[in-house]
Amino acid sequence: MVSSVSSNSSSSSSSSTSTSNQMIASNFQTFLTLLTTQLKNQNPLDPLDTNQFTQQLVQFASVEQQLKTNDTLTALLTAAQSTNLSNAVGFVGKTVTANGATATLSDGSTKWNVNLPRDAKTVTLTVTDSSNNVVWTEQKSMSAGDNAYTWNGKTSTGTLAPAGSYKLTVSAVDASGASMTPSLAYTGVVTGVSVSGGTTTLKVGDYSIPISDVTSVSS
Structure with missing residues (x-):
């Protein structure tokens, strides 16, 4: 809509x-x-x-x-x-992926893209709320390149987190124990567009994303 x-x-x-x-x-x-x-x-x-x-x-x-x-x-x-x-x-109505670590939890889940420079043996993913409180953390192994990470909105206590803005922090190490810095992006549906100060932005959840930050678009 x-x-x-x-x-x-x-x-x-x-x-x-x-x-x-x-x-x-x-x-x-x-x-x-x-x-x-x-x-x-x-x-x-x-x-x-x-x-x-x-x-x-x-x-x-x-x-x-x-x-x-x-x-x-x-x-x-x-x-x-x-x-x-x-x-x-x-x-409008399309699903876009844009550079950034903060996403909006809506309809019970939200999704980020984690890009790694090489295979990671251990990836620690931590989700924090707008007050910087940790609401969820887990560890996974991920391969080099793009990795879709979906958070189902569940907190560490098993309750459903309220709708709002959440930030993903990622740390990763490879098989040799060397750390690496991943790049993050988030995914959401565009519900509106605007032009202000010569910059075109897309409204995704509670965020206004410069169109230049968009890295992919899908139906």
Whole structure:
């Protein structure tokens, strides 16, 4: 079920751009008034120097060009954000895996991906809650590469943990007893998308994930 599809950046960006354009337009009008007044009040016996006049005309053209450039850039930015949002909508309802150690427990289970640089004889997996309390720990052996780890939501006392955010900490040693550092990712279903500050994010559980952190997508 889609919970949200939103864009916060376009309105703030438009407001900021509008203010900037108003300031530039005000300066433009002031410059034009000064130039016109200078021409009207110049001394006929000592008219405005041609080089000075040319320089001021160049400045006049530069201000006008800046106004047009800002309008064009604003239009391009708005179009790009709309495109990003439209593309991101395709993630809604899909299961994604993203880099990270924290996941949301929902529907009684949650899943992480543990990637190991080589085979591990012993892997210690510890799940902690948002208050950093240990709720579950166990040991497994895992092979090199990606390993799916699913926690069924059961605590060490056998009760079911409440829905919420949980962090997985992993330590691993190989057959020779040497330790290794695994990389972690978590998996969840996308329920919404948003664009804020030029960054497109996906809503998975209680988290907003930058789309750049997503490593895999499945139906």
